[in-house]
Amino acid sequence: QSVLTQPPSVSAAPGQMATISCSGSSSNIGKNYVSWYQQFPGTAPKLLIYENNKRPSGIPDRFSGSKSATSATLGITGLQTGDEADYYCGTWDSSLSGVVFGGGTKLTDL
Amino acid sequence: VQLLDSGGGLVQPGGSLRLSCAGSGFTFNSYAMGWVRQAPGKGLEWVSTISGGSGGSTYYTDSVKGRFTISRDNSKNTLYLQMDSLRVEDTAVYYCAKDRLYCSGGNCNGYLDYWGQGTLVTVSS
Numbered sequence: 001q002s003v004l005t006q007p008p009s010v011s012a013a014p015g016q017m018a019t020i021s022c023s024g025s026s027s028n029i030g031k032n033y034v035s036w037y038q039q040f041p042g043t044a045p046k047l048l049i050y051e052n053n054k055r056p057s058g059i060p061d062r063f064s065g066s067k068s069a070t071s072a073t074l075g076i077t078g079l080q081t082g083d084e085a086d087y088y089c090g091t092w093d094s095s096l097s098g099v100v101f102g103g104g105t106k107l108t109d110l
Numbered sequence: 111v112q113l114l115d116s117g118g119g120l121v122q123p124g125g126s127l128r129l130s131c132a133g134s135g136f137t138f139n140s141y142a143m144g145w146v147r148q149a150p151g152k153g154l155e156w157v158s159t160i161s162g163g164s165g166g167s168t169y170y171t172d173s174v175k176g177r178f179t180i181s182r183d184n185s186k187n188t189l190y191l192q193m194d195s196l197r198v199e200d201t202a203v204y205y206c207a208k209d210r211l212y213c214s215g216g217n218c219n220g221y222l223d224y225w226g227q228g229t230l231v232t233v234s235s
Contacts, residue, residue, distance in 0.1 A: 002153065035221035037154070044205055044228055045146075045154065050221040088154050092218045098169050099144070099156035099220075 003028060004089055006102035012079050013110040020074040020105045022089035028100055032092045034072040036065055039086045039104075048087075049074065076107070084108055111135040111224045115206050118229030125196050125233070131189040131206030131226055139163060139184035142211035144222060145191050147202035147231075155202070158191065159209055167213070174200075196233045203228040 005023040012018035022034065036049040047056055049065035052072065064075045072089055089102040117129040131143070144159040158180040161167035165182045179192040189206050205228045211220035 031217065033219050033221070037222070039154075044225040045222075046225070047221060047223050050210070050223070051219075056223065086153075090154070090156075090221070092220060094217050096172075097218075098171055099146075099159065099222075101146075101154045101156060104153040 002103040003093060003096070003100035004091070004102035006087075006089060006105045008103070009106045009108065011108050011110045012076075014079050014081060016079055018076045018079055018083075018107055020076075020087050020089075020107070022072040022074070022102050024070050024072075024091065024100075026070060027095040028070075028091045028093040029067065029072055030070040031094050034065065034067050034089055034091045036063075036072075036074045037088045037090065039088065041086075045088065079109070081109060111208065113206050113208065113224055113226035115204065115226035115229040118204065118231045120232045120234065121196055122235050123196060123198055123233055126192070126194045127196065127231060129191040129193065129204055129206075129229060129231070131191075133187045133189065133208070136208065138182075138187040142209040142220065143180075143182060143189040144207050144209040144211075145180065145189075145204055146207055146222070146225075147200075147204045148228075149199075149202040152202075157204070159211060160189070161211065161213075193231070196231075198233050201231060201233045203230050 033051040037045040039045040052067040053065040145157040206226040207222035208224040
């Protein structure tokens with residue numbers, strides 16, 4: 001059981017928009033920055049979004065992040081087949097004194 | 111930035127293993143470093159983080175406290191994870207990651223901006 005809650009799967013048609021939610025509590029998302037990671041099968045995760053809504057260099061602006069109270073959302077516009085992957089949210093939990101992740105969301109094409 | 115994980119393998123329950131992570135392309139001693147694991151078919155689980163510099167601050171997930179020890183050798187640009195009293199449930203791919211951790215007023219924030227390729231640890235009799 002993950003500390004952060006994500007939907008197990010999300011589907012969207014190519015060219016459309018997909019959103020992935022991440023729900024936490026006042027000791028984690030409610031208090032700290034959220035980051036998002038993309039992982040393809042058999043490979044290491046890659047940072048997509050940090051500090052709620054910032055993109056590392058090289059990440060296209062089709063990817064966006066937002067946070068409100070104890071929840072965060074990853075948005076992906078103009079979906080491409082190459083975006084099919086697992087997506088994880090993460091943040092620091094002040095009560096646990098450590099990093100917590102969501103259970104991951106598998107994004108698939110409709 | 112490059113992170114090269116190594117040291118994984120097959121070990122019996124109760125045994126020990128030491129993972130290493132060699133960093134290059136950045137000023138290793140300036141950054142916190144961490145370990146994240148992923149059991150087969152499962153999601154990401156944070157394991158441990160060590161602060162930059164001398165590594166005076168360390169953090170562990172509850173399930174590994176007292177069994178795992180994170181450390182760093184800045185002269186070798188290398189991060190370690192000493193794993194003792196291994197259990198079947200420790201079986202996973204272990205990734206090292208460069209951690210943009212910063213702590214202030216008793217609270218911390220951060221994110222993992224670069225990851226190693228992972229090394230597989232299998233605990234089985």
